[in-house]
Structure formats: C-alpha cells, structure tokens
Amino acid sequence: MTKIEPRLLKGFRDYNPKEQAARQAMFSKIQNVFERFGFLPLSTPVLEYKDILMGKYGEGERLLYSFKDNGERDVAMRYDLTVPLARYIAQNINQLTFPFKRYQIAPVWRADNPQRGRLREFYQCDIDAVGVESNLADAEVIACACKALEGLGVSDYVVRINDRRVFDRFSVPEDQKVEIMRSIDKYDKIGLEGVVQELREKNMDADIVTEVEQFLQGSFVQSDNASQNVQQIIELLQGLGIPKDKIKADYTIARGLDYYTSSVFEIFLPGKEQYGSVASGGRYDQLLNQFSDKVLPAVGISIGIDRLFEALEDIGLLPNSDLVKVLVLNQDEQYLSDYVRLTSALRDNGINTELYYESVKLDKQFKYAENKGIAYAIILGEKEKVAGTVQLKNLQTREQQEISERELIDKLK
Amino acid sequence: MTKIEPRLLKGFRDYNPKEQAARQAMFSKIQNVFERFGFLPLSTPVLEYKDILMGKYGEGERLLYSFKDNGERDVAMRYDLTVPLARYIAQNINQLTFPFKRYQIAPVWRADNPQRGRLREFYQCDIDAVGVESNLADAEVIACACKALEGLGVSDYVVRINDRRVFDRFSVPEDQKVEIMRSIDKYDKIGLEGVVQELREKNMDADIVTEVEQFLQGSFVQSDNASQNVQQIIELLQGLGIPKDKIKADYTIARGLDYYTSSVFEIFLPGKEQYGSVASGGRYDQLLNQFSDKVLPAVGISIGIDRLFEALEDIGLLPNSDLVKVLVLNQDEQYLSDYVRLTSALRDNGINTELYYESVKLDKQFKYAENKGIAYAIILGEKEKVAGTVQLKNLQTREQQEISERELIDKLK
Numbered sequence: 001m002t003k004i005e006p007r008l009l010k011g012f013r014d015y016n017p018k019e020q021a022a023r024q025a026m027f028s029k030i031q032n033v034f035e036r037f038g039f040l041p042l043s044t045p046v047l048e049y050k051d052i053l054m055g056k057y058g059e060g061e062r063l064l065y066s067f068k069d070n071g072e073r074d075v076a077m078r079y080d081l082t083v084p085l086a087r088y089i090a091q092n093i094n095q096l097t098f099p100f101k102r103y104q105i106a107p108v109w110r111a112d113n114p115q116r117g118r119l120r121e122f123y124q125c126d127i128d129a130v131g132v133e134s135n136l137a138d139a140e141v142i143a144c145a146c147k148a149l150e151g152l153g154v155s156d157y158v159v160r161i162n163d164r165r166v167f168d169r170f171s172v173p174e175d176q177k178v179e180i181m182r183s184i185d186k187y188d189k190i191g192l193e194g195v196v197q198e199l200r201e202k203n204m205d206a207d208i209v210t211e212v213e214q215f216l217q218g219s220f221v222q223s224d225n226a227s228q229n230v231q232q233i234i235e236l237l238q239g240l241g242i243p244k245d246k247i248k249a250d251y252t253i254a255r256g257l258d259y260y261t262s263s264v265f266e267i268f269l270p271g272k273e274q275y276g277s278v279a280s281g282g283r284y285d286q287l288l289n290q291f292s293d294k295v296l297p298a299v300g301i302s303i304g305i306d307r308l309f310e311a312l313e314d315i316g317l318l319p320n321s322d323l324v325k326v327l328v329l330n331q332d333e334q335y336l337s338d339y340v341r342l343t344s345a346l347r348d349n350g351i352n353t354e355l356y357y358e359s360v361k362l363d364k365q366f367k368y369a370e371n372k373g374i375a376y377a378i379i380l381g382e383k384e385k386v387a388g389t390v391q392l393k394n395l396q397t398r399e400q401q402e403i404s405e406r407e408l409i410d411k412l413k
Numbered sequence: 414m415t416k417i418e419p420r421l422l423k424g425f426r427d428y429n430p431k432e433q434a435a436r437q438a439m440f441s442k443i444q445n446v447f448e449r450f451g452f453l454p455l456s457t458p459v460l461e462y463k464d465i466l467m468g469k470y471g472e473g474e475r476l477l478y479s480f481k482d483n484g485e486r487d488v489a490m491r492y493d494l495t496v497p498l499a500r501y502i503a504q505n506i507n508q509l510t511f512p513f514k515r516y517q518i519a520p521v522w523r524a525d526n527p528q529r530g531r532l533r534e535f536y537q538c539d540i541d542a543v544g545v546e547s548n549l550a551d552a553e554v555i556a557c558a559c560k561a562l563e564g565l566g567v568s569d570y571v572v573r574i575n576d577r578r579v580f581d582r583f584s585v586p587e588d589q590k591v592e593i594m595r596s597i598d599k600y601d602k603i604g605l606e607g608v609v610q611e612l613r614e615k616n617m618d619a620d621i622v623t624e625v626e627q628f629l630q631g632s633f634v635q636s637d638n639a640s641q642n643v644q645q646i647i648e649l650l651q652g653l654g655i656p657k658d659k660i661k662a663d664y665t666i667a668r669g670l671d672y673y674t675s676s677v678f679e680i681f682l683p684g685k686e687q688y689g690s691v692a693s694g695g696r697y698d699q700l701l702n703q704f705s706d707k708v709l710p711a712v713g714i715s716i717g718i719d720r721l722f723e724a725l726e727d728i729g730l731l732p733n734s735d736l737v738k739v740l741v742l743n744q745d746e747q748y749l750s751d752y753v754r755l756t757s758a759l760r761d762n763g764i765n766t767e768l769y770y771e772s773v774k775l776d777k778q779f780k781y782a783e784n785k786g787i788a789y790a791i792i793l794g795e796k797e798k799v800a801g802t803v804q805l806k807n808l809q810t811r812e813q814q815e816i817s818e819r820e821l822i823d824k825l826k
Contacts, residue, residue: 003703003704003705003706004464004465004703004704005704006465006499006500006501006503006504006704006705007462007465007500007504008458008461008504009458009460009461009462009482009486009488010484012458012460013458014455014456014457014458014501014505015455015456016455016505017453017454017455017515019456020453020454020455020456021453021454023456024444024454031437035736035737035765036760036763036764036765036766037760037765037766037767038737038740038765038766038767038768040430040433040434040736040737040785041430041433041434041437041736042427042428042429042430042433043427043428043432043433043436044427045421045422045425045426045427045534046459046490046520046522046534047422047425047478047522047533047534048421048422049420049422051417052417052419052420063483065460065482065483067480067481068480069422069478069524070476070478070524071423071524073422075422077459086419087419087420088419088427090419091419091420091421092427092429097780097781097784097785099770099781101767102430107459109459109460111482111483111484120460121458121459121460129770132770132771133771134770134771136749136753136768136770136771137770140768140770143757147760236753239750239753239754239757240753240756240757241757241761290416290417291416291417291418291419292416292419293416323448323453324448324451324453327451336549337652340549340649340652340653341652343653344556344652344653344654347449347450347560348654350449351449352448352449352450352451353449353450353451354450354451354514355451355549355553357512357542357545357547357549357550357553358545358546358547358549367510368510368512371510372453372510
C-alpha cells in the first residue's frame with residue numbers, strides 16, 4: 001500500500017495534550033470572567049453564505065477561505081465572530097432582548113501569510129454588547145478583557161484607546177479617509193516616515209499628507225467629541241477597577257477592519273509587543289444595519305488566545321495541568337478483575353485514574369506514568385491480595401505505603 | 414444601501430444563549446468523565462490536506478467538504494476526529510508514549526442530506542486509545558462513553574457490540590464483503606427484506622444472499638474468535654461497572670466507516686431510536702498503517718453531542734443554566750459611579766453581575782432581568798445612598814430587604 005505522508009497545512013498546527021490542557025484551562029478561566037460580567041454564550045456555524053461576510057473587513061477580505069459547496073452555493077469559513085453575530089441578531093431581532101450581551105470562544109480562519117508568524121486558524125474569545133449607545137458598554141468590554149487577562153495571571157498590560165472620529169478632521173472623501181486610517185494603523189510598525197511614504201504612494205494630496213504628519217506628531221487640539229469620548233471611557237474604566245497607569249489614549253490606533261465607527265482599542269503586553277495586540281475591538285454602530293432596517297449600536301472586544309498562549313509560554317505563565325493522578329499497575333494478569341474493579345472505584349470517587357492495559361514489565365509501566373506526569377502508582381500483587389491491601393507509591397518522592405482500599409480513596413480524593 | 418438577507422446555510426444552525434449554555438454544561442461534564450478515565454486533550458486543525466482524509470470513510474466520502482485554497486492546494490474540512498488523530502500520531506510517532514490516550518471535543522462537517530434531520534456541522538466527543546491490542550481498551554472506551562451518558566443524567570441506554578470479523582464467514586472477495594457489511598448495517602432501518610433486496614441489486618451471488626439471510630435470522634454458531642471477543646468485552650464492561658442488562662451482543666452491527674477492523678459498537682437510547690446511535694465506535698488496527706510503516710492497533714468511540722442534545726431536550730434532561738445572578742439597576746444617572754463600583758465589587762467576589770447600561774425606566778430594567786432569568790436586582794437610590802445601604806430584591810419571590818454592601822456580598826456569594 002502507498003503511504004500518505006502525514007503533514008499539516010502551512011499556518012495550521014496541532015496542540016499536543018500538554019499544550020491543549022493549558023489552552024483549555026485558559027478558555028475556562030476566560031469564560032468564567034465573561035460570565036461574571038453577564039455575557040452569555042452563543043454558537044454560530046463555521047460556514048456562512050459568502051455574501052454575509054463580504055464587504056465588512058476591508059483589505060483583509062482577500063484572506064477569506066471561500067469556495068463553492070457540493071450544492072454550488074458560495075460559502076465561506078468565518079473570518080471573525082462579529083459579522084456572524086450581526087447576522088444572528090438581524091435574523092432573530094424580534095425574539096431577542098436588548099441590550100444583548102453575548103460571548104463566543106471559537107476558531108476563525110484567515111489565509112494570512114504564515115511567514116509573519118500568524119496562524120491561519122486561530123481562536124478568538126469575543127464579547128459584544130448589542131443595542132446600547134452608552135459608552136459604559138465600551139468601558140465594560142475593555143474592563144472585562146483586562147480582568148480576563150488578570151485571571152490568566154497577566155498583571156502587566158496596557159490598554160490603548162482611540163475614537164475613529166478623530167480622523168474626521170481630515171476633510172477628504174470617505175474612501176480616502178479609509179486609506180488614511182489603514183496607513184495610520186501601521187504607525188507602530190512603519191513609523192511616521194512609513195505612513196507618510198505610504199500616503200504619497202496612495203497619491204494623497206500633499207496638504208493632507210502634511211496634516212496627517214502633524215497629527216501624528218501630536219500637534220492637534222484634543223477637544224472634539226472623539227477625544228471627549230476617549231476620556232470618558234478612561235474614567236469609567238477606572239471605576240471598573242482598571243488602574244490608571246494601564247490605560248492610554250493613543251490617537252494613532254485605527255484598526256484594520258472597516259466596520260468600526262467610533263471607539264477602537266487594543267491591549268498589549270509591554271515588552272511583548274512582537275506578539276501584536278492580545279486583545280482588540282471597537283464600536284460598530286452601522287454593521288447591523290447592513291442586514292436589518294433597524295439601527296443597533298454595538299461594541300465588542302476580542303481576545304486572541306493563540307498569541308496570548310505564545311506570550312504566556314514565553315513569560316512562563318502557562319497553566320500546568322497534570323490531568324491524570326493515578327496509574328493502577330497491571331502487574332499480574334490473574335488479578336485483572338481486581339485492577340478493573342479498583343480503577344472503577346477510584347473513578348467513581350472522582351479521581352482521574354488509568355489502568356495500564358497490558359500486563360507487561362513494571363519498568364515500562366513506571367516509565368509510562370513518568371512520561372505522562374502521573375503522581376501516584378498503585379501496586380496490587382499476591383501479597384497485597386492476601387492481605388486485602390494495596391501499595392500506594394508516590395512517584396515523585398518514591399515513598400510507598402501499604403493501605404486498605406478505603407484509606408486509599410480517602411487519601412487520593 | 415442594499416440589505417443582505419440574514420440567513421443560514423441548510424444543515425447549519427445557531428445555538429442561542431440558553432441552548433449554548435446547556436451544550437457547554439454537557440461538554441464540560443463529558444470532559445470531566447473523559448479525564449477521569451485518563452484521556453488527555455488533543456487539538457488538530459479543521460482543515461487538512463485532502464489526500465489525508467481520502468479513502469478512509471467508504472460511501473460517506475462524497476460528503477466531504479473539499480476545495481482548493483488560495484494557494485491552489487487541495488484541502489478538506491475534517492469529516493471526523495479519528496483520521497486527523499491517525500495523521501497526528503504518524504507525524505509525531507517518535508515523541509509519543511504509547512498507549513496514547515486522547516480525547517477531542519470538536520465539530521466535524523459532512524454535506525449530508527439535511528432532510529434526514531442530520532446537521533452538516535456537528536460536534537463529536539471522541540476518546541481513542543492508540544497502540545494497544547488488549548480488548549480491555551475496547552471495554553474501557555465503551556464504559557467511558559456510558560459513564561459520560563450517566564454523568565448527563567441518562568440512565569437508560571443500551572450498548573450493542575459486534576466484531577466485524579463475524580462477517581469473515583462469507584467467502585467473498587474483500588470489496589463484496591464491504592458491500593455486505595454496508596447493507597447489513599442498514600438492517601435496523603430497512604429490515605431483513607431490505608438487506609436481501611439491496612444485495613440482489615448489488616448483483617451478489619444467490620448463495621451468498623441466502624447465507625446473509627440465514628445469518629441475520631440468527632442461525633449461526635457463535636464460537637469463532639469474533640464472537641469470543643464480543644463476549645470478553647461484555648465481561649470486562651461489567652467489571653467496569655456497566656450493568657449486564659445494558660449490554661447486548663448484536664451481530665447485525667457493522668458501522669459504515671471503512672477503517673474498522675474488528676470490534677464495532679453503538680449506544681442507543683431505548684425509545685429514542687429515531688435519533689440514531691448517540692455514541693459509536695470500534696477498533697481500527699490498520700488505519701495508522703496508511704500513514705506510517707509502524708502498525709499501531711487502536712480503538713475509539715465518539716459521542717454525537719448534537720443528537721444527544723435533541724434527545725435530552727425531548728426527555729427533559731437538558732441542564733438549565735441561568736448564568737447571570739444579579740442585575741444592578743441603573744436608577745439614577747447621578748449615582749453611576751456607585752453602580753459601577755458596586756458591580757465591580759460583586760464581580761471581584763465571583764458573583765455573575767450585570768449593570769444595566771442606561772438609566773431608563775425601572776420597568777424596562779426589571780423586564781430585562783426577567784427575560785434573562787436573573788435571580789436578583791439591586792436598587793440604589795437617594796434613600797439608600799444616604800443610609801449607606803442597598804435594596805436586594807429577589808425577583809422570584811418579590812421579597813426585598815435593605816442591607817449593607819458587606820452583607821449583600823456575603824449573602825450572594
């Protein structure tokens with residue numbers, strides 16, 4: 001038989017048990033914080049009609065995984081969790097109570113260049129509040145993401161906030177404003193000169209380029225609605241328990257997605273900026289209107305768990321989860337029914353327990369326990385069978401004690 | 414602006430917050446049982462190279478979602494979690510410790526006919542033990558699935574077990590044996606006559622058709638290896654705490670997938686057979702060999718959570734999760750900073766709390782709490798502000814008491 005070479009697509013990865021246990025612990029902690037803030041779970045499908053997703057993302061749209069399905073329908077894998085949320089809301093608008101606060105923790109797909117260290121499949125942890133104008137909601141989604149980071153042991157983070165209406169100062173047609181925002185959004189990576197050069201390459205008016213240059217040098221009056229909104233959000237954030245030194249107004253934040261209308265924000269880990277923002281979001285008051293006659297203002301934030309995973313791995317903050325506690329050794333085939341019964345009793349008492357499947361040399365079984373990070377082994381041979389006991393061996397300290405089954409369960413519980 | 418009609422693809426669905434909270438509670442319970450049995454989590458991507466998935470599934474293969482990606486690679490969305498596991502094992506064979514026991518809870522995609530009530534995107538909860546020949550592993554994966562069902566409150570289930578080698582009695586070429594198994598697998602749905610008719614339409618020898626007919630009528634000697642294996646698994650299952658009356662040898666179970674080699678099994682809910690099997694699996698000792706020179710015997714089972722969700726909904730066993738406990742009413746704009754601080758204090762004490770975003774009529778805010786199933790409301794107006802207290806209102810009983818913030822937290826914790 002011809003072998004098929006086992007391999008992964010570029011930009012896709014497996015998470016082995018140790019990594020996946022850590023990720024699941026992260027998801028669970030984030031979910032708890034989301035629920036503490038009153039967000040409820042929603043699940044939408046991975047595949048959507050392509051026209052639902054088109055025209056929402058700007059430049060990134062070319063990264064959409066789209067194809068014709070078996071019924072010749074144009075379909076696409078979701079690119080984010082926000083547009084499917086808008087579709088869901090519009091479709092169920094008469095059954096829902098507003099403000100509608102939901103979270104969704106799920107993967108999305110973007111055919112990005114994996115050389116930039118970005119995955120093509122990655123998880124987003126999103127919260128959104130739909131049907132609310134108050135910027136208390138903006139502050140709340142930001143605070144919730146900060147508390148989720150704190151829940152993961154990350155105390156060192158910085159929130160940068162802007163309001164896209166700050167760019168209304170540039171008197172240019174809408175399409176040019178979008179281009180200006182896209183260039184300004186790269187300010188962190190390409191610097192002032194890079195932005196200026198990009199705008200020139202986009203054939204912007206020299207006057208406008210100069211205006212943008214001055215804007216980025218900070219010489220503008222922060223007294224418009226946009227700046228006031230940013231200041232209010234910052235004050236509310238402090239009320240919600242986020243320390244002032246972790247929050248910064250940053251008028252160079254624009255975000256790449258087309259659907260944001262006013263506030264936009266990003267959270268970075270200082271010293272770990274190479275991972276990009278670990279959370280980002282903004283207000284999108286017009287997105288729902290693309291699917292519905294009703295206008296529903298909305299705001300949300302998304303935590304990028306895969307970047308965060310890498311950053312936490314780097315900082316040494318990945319949760320360590322040794323999931324299996326006990327290995328019942330399969331020492332002697334004739335006592336198999338005892339091993340099976342004992343294993344079941346431990347499991348029925350909520351103890352994560354494995355029974356080694358085959359009666360092979362004990363060395364091999366101990367080695368297995370060690371590789372899997374199992375804390376205890378249980379030995380039951382002829383001597384123990386006669387005495388009605390078992391040997392409990394601590395695999396770390398190598399201490400061993402002979403105890404009854406009842407004592408065993410009490411001890412391990 | 415032209416509106417885009419918000420709609421879902423056929424065979425795909427959303428789960429609203431109430432449904433999704435119930436599903437997540439189910440996932441979490443199943444995960445706990447999987448971990449109690451010593452299975453560890455693994456995550457593989459949704460997209461694989463198409464050739465990895467081809468040639469493994471038999472008839473079902475035409476249901477694969479496959480397409481060319483932006484780089485003209487032939488890719489496909491995973492059809493199950495077993496073939497990606499085999500790919501992972503082959504790719505990492507030298508880093509892994511065997512037996513390798515893993516679980517994965519994740520969606521898969523099949524472009525099945527939605528008229529048959531099947532979803533095209535559905536979750537599988539899989540456990541597999543790889544690198545083990547002992548049928549103790551077969552018994553263990555079955556027992557683990559049973560305990561997962563019990564963990565969900567399902568006490569009424571039946572396990573049906575067979576061994577595909579029972580079909581070796583038919584002396585026909587391999588491709589014909591596959592066709593016989595596919596027809597026998599439909600026995601439950603189409604009956605004896607249906608199977609006989611299908612085999613005739615497949616142009617099987619009349620002698621073979623008669624043999625199959627006699628086999629299905631039960632007139633065969635159960636003394637071969639296959640039958641013995643089934644009996645041993647049944648005995649081990651009892652040792653693992655599964656009552657004898659819930660286990661049946663059933664020589665008509667064949668399973669549709671091509672990769673099974675010996676034991677095959679299904680779990681049904683009596684009286685709810687219309688949902689099909691809620692869990693199924695088998696042994697696949699040759700699958701790994703398609704990716705690797707090494708032979709690694711393996712066995713696994715998959716719980717179909719979406720069918721189970723519908724069945725539990727039907728039986729009335731869906732877990733009820735009202736996730737938000739408290740709504741802080743936004744009665745008077747001037748006390749907003751008090752509301753924000755109080756909300757934060759409750760959340761910091763682990764209490765799932767919402768603050769109503771806008772200072773609208775209290776009627777509307779109470780209505781919101783009711784719709785969301787929130788148990789308590791907190792009222793803080795001028796009177797309470799002066800007294801340094803709050804009103805805690807039980808929204809079920811309508812009882813209200815005036816207490817201090819400290820008492821409030823102690824009471825709700």
